[in-house]
Amino acid sequence: xxxxxxxxxxxxxxxxxxxxxxxxxxxxxxxxxxxxxxxxxxxxxxxxxxxxxxxxxxxxxxxxxxxxxxxxxxxxxxxxxxxxxxxxxxxxxxxxxxxxxxxxxxxxxxxxxxxxxxxxxxxxxxxxxxxxxxxxxxxxxxxxxxxxxxxxxxxxxxxxx
Amino acid sequence: xxxxxxxxxxxxxxxxxxxxxxxxxxxxxxxxxxxxxxxxxxxxxxxxxxxxxxxxxxxxxxxxxxxxxxxxxxxxxxxxxxxxxxxxxxxxxxxxxxxxxxxxxxxxxxxxxxxxxxxxxxxxxxxxxxxxxxxxxxxxxxxxxxxxxxxxxxxxxxxxxxxxxxxxxxxxxxxxxxxxxxxxxxxxxxxxxxxxxxxxxxxxxxxxxxxxxxxxxxxxxxxxxxxxxxxxxxxxxxxxxxxxxxxxxxxxxxxxxxxxxxxxxxxxxxxxxxxxxxxxxxxxxxxxxxx
Numbered sequence: 055x056x057x058x059x060x061x062x063x064x065x066x067x068x069x070x071x072x073x074x075x076x077x078x079x080x081x082x083x084x085x086x087x088x089x090x091x092x093x094x095x096x097x098x099x100x101x102x103x104x105x106x107x108x109x110x111x112x113x114x115x116x117x118x119x120x121x122x123x124x125x126x127x128x129x130x131x132x133x134x135x136x137x138x139x140x141x142x143x144x145x146x147x148x149x150x151x152x153x154x155x156x157x158x159x160x161x162x163x164x165x166x167x168x169x170x171x172x173x174x175x176x177x178x179x180x181x182x183x184x185x186x187x188x189x190x191x192x193x194x195x196x197x198x199x200x201x202x203x204x205x206x207x208x209x210x211x212x213x214x215x
Numbered sequence: 216x217x218x219x220x221x222x223x224x225x226x227x228x229x230x231x232x233x234x235x236x237x238x239x240x241x242x243x244x245x246x247x248x249x250x251x252x253x254x255x256x257x258x259x260x261x262x263x264x265x266x267x268x269x270x271x272x273x274x275x276x277x278x279x280x281x282x283x284x285x286x287x288x289x290x291x292x293x294x295x296x297x298x299x300x301x302x303x304x305x306x307x308x309x310x311x312x313x314x315x316x317x318x319x320x321x322x323x324x325x326x327x328x329x330x331x332x333x334x335x336x337x338x339x340x341x342x343x344x345x346x347x348x349x350x351x352x353x354x355x356x357x358x359x360x361x362x363x364x365x366x367x368x369x370x371x372x373x374x375x376x377x378x379x380x381x382x383x384x385x386x387x388x389x390x391x392x393x394x395x396x397x398x399x400x401x402x403x404x405x406x407x408x409x410x411x412x413x414x415x416x417x418x419x420x421x422x423x424x425x426x427x428x429x430x431x432x433x434x435x436x437x438x439x440x441x442x443x444x445x446x447x448x449x450x451x452x453x454x455x456x457x458x459x460x461x462x463x464x465x466x467x468x469x470x471x472x473x474x475x476x477x478x479x480x481x482x483x484x485x486x487x488x489x490x491x492x493x494x495x496x497x498x499x500x501x502x503x504x505x506x
Contacts, residue, residue: 056263057219077222077265080252101253104320113294113323119252120324121245123222124269167319188406189318 064125066091067135075122082106082117084125085132093133093162097191104190107163108132114170114186133162136169145169145207154203156194163190168204176212180205217252218261224270228354228383231268236356238264239378245269246290246329249321274328274383279305285387289328294319296327306387308396308414312343318406328382331367334374337408337435341368343398344385345432345442346414352384353377361386365432368439391428394418395502397495400434401487403478410479411435413467413491415499417450424504426450431463431496436488437471445470446492460496464489 059074066089073088082099085091085108094117097105101119108117109131117130136143142150145168155161164187171178171186178186183204192200225231235242243262245251246269254260268274274290279301287296296302297313316322316330316339330340331351344364351362353376364385367375376382390396396416400409412434420427429450431443446467453459473484 056221058221060222076219078217078219080217100256101249101321104318107320110324114320115324116320119249119321121248121252121267123224124248124267126224126270170319170323185405186319188404189320 060123062123062126064127065129067131073122077121077123079122080118081108081120081122081125081130084122085117085130091132091134095159095162097159097163102191103160103163104167104187105160105163107166107190109166109170112170112173114167114189116189131166131169133165136165143169143207144210145172145204148203148207148210149200152199152203152206154196154199156192156196160190160192160196164192164200168200168207171204172208172211176208178204178208183208217255218258220262220265222265222267224267226271228268228271228274228381229356231266231271231381232354232356232379234264234266235381236379238266242266242378244332244381246332247292247325248329249317249325250329250333250335268381269326277301281389284389285385287327287385287387289331289382289384290326291328293317293322293325293327293330297322305389306347306396308343308347308398309387312339312398312414315339315400315402315405317408321406327385331364331385332374332376332382334368334370334372334439335408336368336371336437336439336441337412338440339398339400339409339412339434341440342412342414342432342434343396344387345440346396346398346416346430347387347390348416348430349385349387351382352386353380354383355380359383365440365442371438390416391418393421393427393503393506395499395504395506397498397502399491399495399498401491409435411473411484411487411491413488413495415492415496417455417496417499417503419500419503424454426453426455429463429496431467431492433467433471433488433492436473436484438474441471443467443470443492450496455496455500457497460493460500461489463496464492467492 097103400412
């Protein structure tokens with residue numbers, strides 16, 4: 055039947071969930087409204103700004119542009135799942151220390167894009183860092199600090215301290 | 216927001232095709248949905264039934280054989296095509312095209328088949344595949360047929376799929392020897408939709424360097440990806456010079472009445488097609504000479 059709720063099984067930040075969702079629900083709405091994980095931001099809801107970026111099976115994807123049911127049996131990581139308890143992830147730490155935060159609205163999406171990049175490519179060139187966050191808009195034009203912070207984090211994660 | 220629909224997630228192509236033959240025009244296939252969800256959010260598309268094929272892993276593959284050429288499953292994501300070593304080695308133009316197709320997030324979820332079936336004349340894959348003389352495999356419960364990529368786009372957001380058909384595979388032949396292919400588009404930012412784009416493939420005769428074959432396809436210059444056949448004719452049979460490249464650009468710019476929108480007027484698009492045909496054909500020529 056049209057609009058009939060369907061079962062959705064997925065893992066979010068390492069925790070398994072079984073939810074009932076209407077098929078027209080977007081992944082971002084499941085995260086924010088059902089699971090109350092409001093760290094993932096909605097900027098445009100139109101696949102333009104990247105604020106809603108999460109990692110699905112390790113890849114950076116826009117949660118406003120994926121039906122929740124398409125995440126069935128997949129592993130989703132949001133900004134809430136990046137830190138290790140109270141210990142910030144090196145990307146978060148570098149952004150805080152390097153001042154790569156303006157108003158902060160685009161920051162969760164930036165972190166998720168950077169996380170996917172560094173998981174796949176621990177030693178990115180500056181060009182590759184730029185490319186990884188090309189789909190994350192920062193209204194404050196804070197791009198340079200973000201790029202530098204991601205490079206600092208990459209170095210730290212490689213063990214350079 | 217998105218209107219209600221009934222949702223199916225078939226596990227096999229056969230199951231998807233049987234759903235399609237049951238619901239026909241009332242059903243719509245969704246793959247990555249990176250273009251389709253945008254129009255569904257605007258309620259420009261309100262299917263009764265949505266058949267989600269993203270999970271059909273049997274349609275996610277890249278295979279290469281020198282004789283048969285390249286075979287790409289319709290559900291292969293853009294990022295996989297960009298990163299494929301076999302594509303970088305043998306069809307670098309496809310990998311280059313994918314790098315600027317959209318942002319990484321879109322390329323991580325969107326599929327090449329979905330892009331082609333969306334039928335946007337500004338889409339990059341169709342033009343490149345036309346230049347590469349690629350074919351598309353369309354399947355229905357009744358069987359399969361193969362169409363030229365060039366014949367697939369019919370009008371804005373309209374493709375040559377029957378209501379019971381879906382695209383399953385992209386077939387790219389191995390280019391003849393001494394062939395070079397390139398694609399570039401005019402973008403404000405990398406990853407933007409092209410204001411116009413040009414894909415050019417040039418095959419040279421061994422020895423004398425005469426252009427034996429040329430294929431030119433333009434994106435976002437007409438209501439479909441457009442093959443610029445008159446411009447191709449200017450190149451074929453000649454030794455290509457700078458002046459001839461410029462002439463091909465001039466001719467290509469007259470082969471359609473381009474759209475005008477917030478990104479560019481019709482006049483601007485014509486001027487840019489001149490520039491891009493010339494620039495891309497020059498690169499294709501260099502590659503053909505080096506091949």
